[in-house]
Amino acid sequence: MPEGDTVWRAAGQLHRILAGQQLTGCDIRVPRFAATDFTGDRILEVVSRGKHLLIRGEPDAAISDRASSRGAEPWTIHSHLKMEGLWHVYGRGEPWRRPAFKARCVLETADRIAVGFELGFLQVLSATEEAAAVGHLGPDLLGPDWDAPEAVRRLASDPDRPIGLALLDQRNLAGLGNVYRCELCFLAGVHPLTPVAAVPNLPRMVELAHRLLQANKNRSTRSTTGRLRGDTLWVYGRDRRRCLRCSTAVAHDQVGDNELELRDVYYCPHCQPHRGHIA
Ligand SMILES: [Zn+2]
Numbered sequence: 472m473p474e475g476d477t478v479w480r481a482a483g484q485l486h487r488i489l490a491g492q493q494l495t496g497c498d499i500r501v502p503r504f505a506a507t508d509f510t511g512d513r514i515l516e517v518v519s520r521g522k523h524l525l526i527r528g529e530p531d532a533a534i535s536d537r538a539s540s541r542g543a544e545p546w547t548i549h550s551h552l553k554m555e556g557l558w559h560v561y562g563r564g565e566p567w568r569r570p571a572f573k574a575r576c577v578l579e580t581a582d583r584i585a586v587g588f589e590l591g592f593l594q595v596l597s598a599t600e601e602a603a604a605v606g607h608l609g610p611d612l613l614g615p616d617w618d619a620p621e622a623v624r625r626l627a628s629d630p631d632r633p634i635g636l637a638l639l640d641q642r643n644l645a646g647l648g649n650v651y652r653c654e655l656c657f658l659a660g661v662h663p664l665t666p667v668a669a670v671p672n673l674p675r676m677v678e679l680a681h682r683l684l685q686a687n688k689n690r691s692t693r694s695t696t697g698r699l700r701g702d703t704l705w706v707y708g709r710d711r712r713r714c715l716r717c718s719t720a721v722a723h724d725q726v727g728d729n730e731l732e733l734r735d736v737y738y739c740p741h742c743q744p745h746r747g748h749i750a
Pocket of ligand 1: 714719741742
């Protein structure tokens with residue numbers, strides 16, 4: 472499941488092959504932006520912001536005809552992988568490893584093709600619009616401006632909210648998805664429905680989130696147990712199997728701010744007791 476570490480890695484890979492390159496082809500397969508064509512423009516950089524991926528470019532004034540009509544306005548292709556999305560990079564003529572009908576964005580340079588498949592979300596923005604689109608995000612766990620005290624402050628500002636929901640709220644801190652949410656609650660020894668105010672050491676939990684994402688950002692196997700094969704996670708996806716610490720059967724439930732946003736949670740009933748649980 473794509474979380475902040477996955478998106479960070481995808482942005483790094485795309486940046487290495489696209490940054491500084493001129494686009495020789497551009498196909499955005501989303502109805503609203505189907506007519507948008509950045510062919511001839513130059514990619515400036517590709518960055519992640521939490522779980523959002525931003526491809527920034529600008530018209531090449533010397534080459535692009537559009538530069539005269541649009542000025543030299545920079546643009547951003549803003550995408551979110553959601554549940555199934557991923558980016559692949561191919562050499563020219565190399566067969567795609569996913570069906571073409573699942574491609575949502577195809578960017579070509581002289582020798583490479585970057586394809587975004589099944590992107591849960593994609594839009595084209597101006598620089599100003601980009602600031603508005605991602606400006607609400609909390610401190611980015613993998614960003615150069617990571618700010619742990621600010622993340623703690625934002626989490627603590629809603630003390631009655633279950634910690635399992637607060638961790639997923641990207642306005643508090645950006646980059647955690649469902650896997651890390653479950654694992655962090657296990658490592659902190661708290662049930663996911665524990666109110667934020669009842670979490671024994673919130674700064675330590677935030678610091679752990681940062682350490683886990685940093686440790687996993689450069690590897691394809693996500694591990695919270697320190698193992699890179701076998702039991703790589705403590706509880707996520709382990710319903711009905713034994714807790715790795717105490718052998719109690721791992722429980723599986725669904726929680727969300729409302730019935731439309733229910734997400735799976737996994738926890739050990741013994742290692743993660745309800746603390747100040749609000750029914
Ligand atoms: Zn346990």
